[in-house]
Structure formats: C-alpha cells, structure tokens
Amino acid sequence: MLTTFGYISMQWIWLGLMIFFILVELHTYSLTTVWLAIAALAMVFLSLLLESLSLPAQALIFLAISAALLIFTRPLAIKKFKMGKTKTNVDSLAGLSAPVAKAIGKFEKGEVKINGQVWSAVSEDGSEIEAGSICEILRVEGVKLVVRQQPAPEGGANIQPSAQEE
Numbered sequence: 694m695l696t697t698f699g700y701i702s703m704q705w706i707w708l709g710l711m712i713f714f715i716l717v718e719l720h721t722y723s724l725t726t727v728w729l730a731i732a733a734l735a736m737v738f739l740s741l742l743l744e745s746l747s748l749p750a751q752a753l754i755f756l757a758i759s760a761a762l763l764i765f766t767r768p769l770a771i772k773k774f775k776m777g778k779t780k781t782n783v784d785s786l787a788g789l790s791a792p793v794a795k796a797i798g799k800f801e802k803g804e805v806k807i808n809g810q811v812w813s814a815v816s817e818d819g820s821e822i823e824a825g826s827i828c829e830i831l832r833v834e835g836v837k838l839v840v841r842q843q844p845a846p847e848g849g850a851n852i853q854p855s856a857q858e859e
Contacts, residue, residue, distance in 0.1 A: 703751060707736040724770055728762035783833045790827050790843060797822040797840070805830070805838055813837040 714730035736755050740746065746754075789807060797803030797816050805814040805828060816822055817831055817839050828840040 703740040703748070704737050707733045707740060707751075707755075711737065724767055724774075725763070728767060729759050731762055732758035786830050786838065787832050789830050791830060791840075793822050793824050793826050793828055793840075796824045797828075802837060805840060807838075814840050817841045 711730045711733035714726040714733060718724075718726040718730065732755050735758055736751060739754060740751060786807060791805045791807040793803060793814070794806045794811055795804035797814055799819050799821055802813045802815055803822065803824075804811050806812075807830065813836060814828070815837060816828075818841070820842065822828055822840070822842045827843045829843050831839045831841055833839075
C-alpha cells in the first residue's frame with residue numbers, strides 16, 4: 694500500500710492541497726474551494742489513522758467528502774452569508790424615506806427627491822400626498838417610484854424639499 698509518495702508521506706500531500714485550496718478560496722471568494730480544503734483536512738487525519746489506505750482509495754474518499762460538502766453545505770453557507778444579494782443602484786432605494794418635491798395626486802404622478810435626484814412617483818393606494826411631506830419608497834416600477842406617506846414628524850412640521858437638497 695502507498696503511504697508515501699516518494700519520500701513524502703500522504704499527510705503532507707493532503708496538508709499541501711489544503712493550503713492550496715485555501716489560497717484559491719481567498720483569491721476567488723466563491724465558497725467552492727473552501728469545501729475542498731475541509732475535505733483535504735479530513736484526509737490528513739484519515740491518512741494518519743488508516744495508513745494502509747491506497748492512493749486511489751484516499752482520492753475516492755476525498756472526492757466523496759468534497760461532493761457531500763459542496764452539495765449539502767454550500768447552499769446553506771451562501772444563504773447565511775447572503776452572497777450575491779447586494780442591493781445596488783435602483784434596488785437600494787426600496788425602504789428609504791424621501792421628501793415629496795411635487796404633490797402626488799390621486800390620478801397623477803408627483804415627484805420625490807432622493808440622493809439628489811428627482812424621481813416621478815405615485816402613491817401605492819392612490820391617496821394624495823402633499824409636497825413637503827415625507828414618504829417611504831416601497832419599490833421601483835420602471836422609471837417611477839411607488840411610495841407610501843409616512844406620518845408627519847412630531848410638532849406637525851413638514852420637511853421642505855429644499856432642506857433635503859445636496
């Protein structure tokens with residue numbers, strides 16, 4: 694049985710592969726080769742415990758552990774770390790508050806100013822929202838915002854659009 698590869702024992706080979714896979718993962722951030730690194734770490738210990746395992750048997754065990762980790766744990770890790778779900782540009786507007794620059798009528802568009810840009814806006818339920826009041830952006834539909842009026846701040850004062858300009 695092959696427990697050494699030339700003058701190097703298999704434990705060192707698996708350890709070297711583990712380090713290689715970690716370096717690749719650090720370069721790519723794809724949560725793919727980290728599972729290969731974990732499988733290689735498992736193989737370090739398995740090759741220590743079961744020194745009589747042949748190289749093909751060790752390779753098959755490595756592939757089986759790697760496949761199991763990729764299939765069963767990678768989706769959980771991606772969901773946990775929220776990879777690939779970064780909101781950018783227009784998607785990041787939902788949930789923000791903004792002043793109404795031009796009144797939003799029941800059957801007509803108004804305007805909302807957010808991040809220094811003026812957007813066309815309609816209310817979600819068709820209600821009227823007067824200029825100077827604050828609204829919450831619910832979603833973006835094409836080039837217009839769908840908004841909902843927020844309650845007036847304490848003291849009843851509305852924020853004027855000019856106070857929000859950059």
